[in-house]
Amino acid sequence: MPTEREFQVAPIVPESVMHNTKALSNLQSLTASIFGVAAGILGLESYNGFLFYFVFTLLTTVLFYAFRVAPTSLKSGLGMFDTSRYYRTQYEFWTGGIFGGLAGYILTWTLFYGLIRA
Amino acid sequence: MxxxxxxxxxxxxxxxxxxxxxxxxxxxxxxxxxASLSSLTTSHGGVGVISSLPLDIAIETIVATFVITFGLVLGTAKLRPIQWRVWAGQIEREGEEGFKNSSGEVDRDYVGNPFKLLESRPGFVDIRRQRQEFAEWVKGQ
Structure with a gap:
């Protein structure tokens, strides 16, 4: 965790942090509903459904990394899977949005499960 | 998008x-x-027996999910560097180009050069010349 002194030396732009976080969380809540529909169509039940969600959310994040973060951050000399150019912590990027979309996922999952197997 | x-x-x-x-x-x-089978044979087999989904539907669902996710990821906004020096450097180098959203317009919250204050300064007012001009104008009236 950076100290106060480091923030003074290398200041951070709060608007950019908000913009980036919003971009990622918008994407994740949108795709979560899509994954819910898919899980409903596939008829997944119990743990399989949650496993499906976690796998696909991680995949979305990896895709997002590959298309939005990687091209510029690799060019600027950062290592592979290093998101420090756009996000404050690695943790925030890779796991921050997982639980945000879970409610929407369960909503559409149960809805489509019920619709298709009525 | x-x-x-x-x-x-x-x-x-x-x-x-x-x-x-x-x-x-x-x-x-x-x-x-x-339902029709159970009415024919009047056996007490489970009515709600649903065999598992055909493989082609499952594959189609997975592929469609991938394609939608791919499309949505491509449609997300461009990220901005969070470190002040990187961010300001990008503005200096690219100007508005780096802050366009995907439909080609400059983002609404684009603030422009953060060093604008330092880079432009109003010159000193030449008060003597202005006073002289005014005096001549008054004389001419």
Missing amino acids: TWISKSTSALGLLLFTHACYSAHEHSALQAHRA
């Missing part, structure tokens, strides 16, 4: 709708068949 992201998402949604409809038809057909 650019056209490529839009068309990819649209293709994915089309596949998705088709998979959803197919799955619904499949389950309706299975339920109907089970």
